[in-house]
Amino acid sequence: MKRLVIIGPGNIAKFHIQALKYFNFEIVGCISRDGSNSSHEFMSNYGKNKSEYFSDFNYMLHNTNEWDAVLISCPTINQFEYIDKLSKFQKPILVEKPVSLSIDKLVKYKNNSNIMVAFNRRYYESVKEFKTFVNLSKNIFINVNIPESSKSINEKSPSNFLPISIYENSIHIFDLINYLFDNVSWSNIISSNNSKLEFLSAHGLCKSGSPIVINLMLDSPENFSISANVGNKKVQLKPIEMYRLYEGFQIDEPSDQVPIRRYSPRVIDESYSESIMNCKPGFYNQAKTFSELCDGKKDITFPNINDAAKAIESINSISKLIKEI
Structure with a gap:
């Protein structure tokens, strides 16, 4: 015991x-x-x-x-x-x-x-599959969406620009970025041009040299997601519990219901992180x-604690770039 x-x-x-x-x-x-x-x-x-x-x-x-x-x-x-x-x-x-x-x-x-x-979230099966794919790939492009709530934007935060929820909730995503892609160096951002932050797009490079973009969209009707494009393939966690692998396109011809031709990514593998023992x-x-x-x-x-420090440091780096605009 x-x-x-x-x-x-x-x-x-x-x-x-x-x-x-x-x-x-x-x-x-x-x-x-x-x-x-x-x-x-x-x-x-x-x-x-x-x-x-x-x-x-x-x-x-x-x-x-x-x-x-x-x-x-x-x-x-x-x-x-x-x-x-x-x-x-x-x-x-x-x-x-x-x-x-x-x-x-x-x-x-x-x-x-x-x-x-x-x-x-490191223990999700979806994250495990995503990491396996990324580790076997080169020349990838990474895109991350963080639709955080703006409700806590006026609460005390280490940043004068980012809501406290980025540090206490979205830190999961920043930890996954470090876990999946190793150290990321953030170089520049684009953000809403007003005193109240509504969105930002941060750009950086992973240790491998792969480019990465984070889109922070406060109150957006989106899921948290991480995706990686490699040639004609794309892996995606959206939401983080769900893993999908796409390859090429599926063409849907015009029909009476939808009178236009549509090109949809073809799903070739899909899984999700199931509950184990009802946990x-x-x-x-x-x-x-x-x-x-x-x-x-x-x-x-x-x-460990060092991983928590790295995640906080990543958030602080983006906050610093906002300040420099």
Whole structure:
């Protein structure tokens, strides 16, 4: 049994626990902010009363023999504080993204091998297939669409131009860009010419020399998507859970219903990331990897603090280009 402490028993924690339960994790501690009753409400859903777990962080710090691993799923503003206090124990930590919005804070722990960041989309089968195709291809052109919400644009953000949701939600996409295409150098952008950002198009080069374009369209009726064109083939994640491989065109001749000739990309392969054991996509395999980390398994790869720092750095690079316009 792996004795787990949850810090931040919110909705996302429920998805983690649903997956972690398949790998012999037992909740022995559940900690929420001072004055909150959420830890007790959360644990009651798992049939545990207050005598069966601890809920005090100071108790946790002074009784490290009573727990083996930690899930940190509290709001971003508090995540790094817990990392800072727990890292010295060198026990496995699974922390929700983005961990911190500060590069300076993140780089402090970029080499810690016991901290795993919950970029669960890396574990999608669709992403795995996409990465396999890209790794076997040369001279690719990459296009990314991010239709983020503008609702948080006035909330406190590291950027004066980008909404906080880019850092806390769309960071998944920036992590996938780094994961799929290695380091990207952003060179220039085109954006809406007014005080309120509505759209931007950022252009860059991957480490391989392949060009990449990100289209950020606030409130657009679009799906998040990543695509790569290679000759007469195109691979696409749209939404990220869905993988499609296109080759050539299918010609639809005029008909009574549609009196024009249409050229549609021909789908030759298609798959999607299914739920495993009724878990949210990506969470089961993410939990499996975290379990292996807890078991001390060697030679496993997982998203870490350095990956979170790289994703934040990519967003900051684009924000800097906006400022220079």
